[in-house]
Amino acid sequence: PVNMKGKSLLTVEQLTPEEFEYLLDLADDLKAKKRTGIKGNLLEGKNIALIFEKASTRTRCAFVVACYDEGAHPEYLGKSDIQLSKKETVKDTARVLGRMFDGIEFRGFKQQTVEELAKYSGVPVWNGLTDYSHPTQVLADFMTIREKFGKKLKGRKLVFIGDGRNNMANSLMMGCAIMGMTFVNCSPKELLPSGEIIEEAKELALKNGGKIEFIVDPKEAVRNADVIYTDVWVSMGEEDQMQKRVALLKPYKVTMDLISATGNEDVIFMHCLPAFHNEDTEVSSNNPEICEVDEDVFESKHSVVFDEAENRMHTIKAVMVATL
Ligand code: CP
Ligand code: NVA
DSSP states (O other): OOOOTTOOBOOSTTSOHHHHHHHHHHHHHHHHHHHHTOOOOTTTTOEEEEEESSOOSHHHHHHHHHHHHTTOEEEEEETTTSOBTTTBOHHHHHHHHHHHOSEEEEESSOHHHHHHHHHHHSSOEEESOOSSOOHHHHHHHHHHHHHHHOSOOTTOEEEEESOTTSHHHHHHHHHHHHTTOEEEEEOOGGGOOOHHHHHHHHHHHHHHTOEEEEOSOHHHHTTTOSEEEEOOSSOTTOGGGHHHHHHHHGGGOBOHHHHHHTOOTTOEEEEOSOOOOSSOSTTTTTOGGGOSBOHHHHTSTTBOHHHHHHHHHHHHHHHHHHHO
């Protein structure tokens, strides 16, 4: 039996296959319960701190709604609201928040910060995205894959195309390795993950019957894919890299041609969002070459991006319920 009480969620690779499946099953149950309109009380009386050094729509809202649905009280602590990193260390902040809150979510830059919060707060800490990892996103993504293809994840092929060393590339690679899936990293050689991260993923894959591949050519990479996954070419905090990335990643844009190259009519298109897929945001206006996915793919029948977004809430709720 799986028991995650008191545990933190700091990376994907800390999860065992059993814990992974347990969280997905719990999320399915919580989603079904919400659909029936039953008000929950699984987190009644809990106070939850939400620390955000970076912007967020989905993660923030998922935590807040999940808290209210199950009777907890969330407190949003934005970058400029608290003393953290200006007048107070992570270690001291952790010890203060741990005296008041039952759980802490952290989104920010360094993986080390979320690790330190967990080490010193004495309460469960959940990684809401760092430069290295985005574990709650992978849970939502795998929940979505199960909804589309059935509960057996083993053997499914997920191709990540784009910036092959960002938080999503790392996290999906680890997730696929744990669940015995085939993961293909399709990116230019300049954007491969570090040798250390690849080693760890390969070890996990070997243990759990998964496969990790690196293929530079997009059309070759996507053959027989069940899932094509992409993410922005420039992650939060590296905005100055935009021109360089566009030059490198232009051939890696997800187009309808690429969807066809899978040879799989049922292939699904996934993206953690936010996505650049047309020209109408402040950043991408008059700059269509920064778009990592074409509009007709984003809006196609293959696209499950808003299912993923909804499932952020159900999986984050499951993480809080399981660990509190
Ligand atoms: N996918 C995701 O983490 O979205 P937000 O940045 O809006 O939280
Ligand atoms: N790689 C992106 C993911 C956003 C959810 C970023 O870190 O900005």
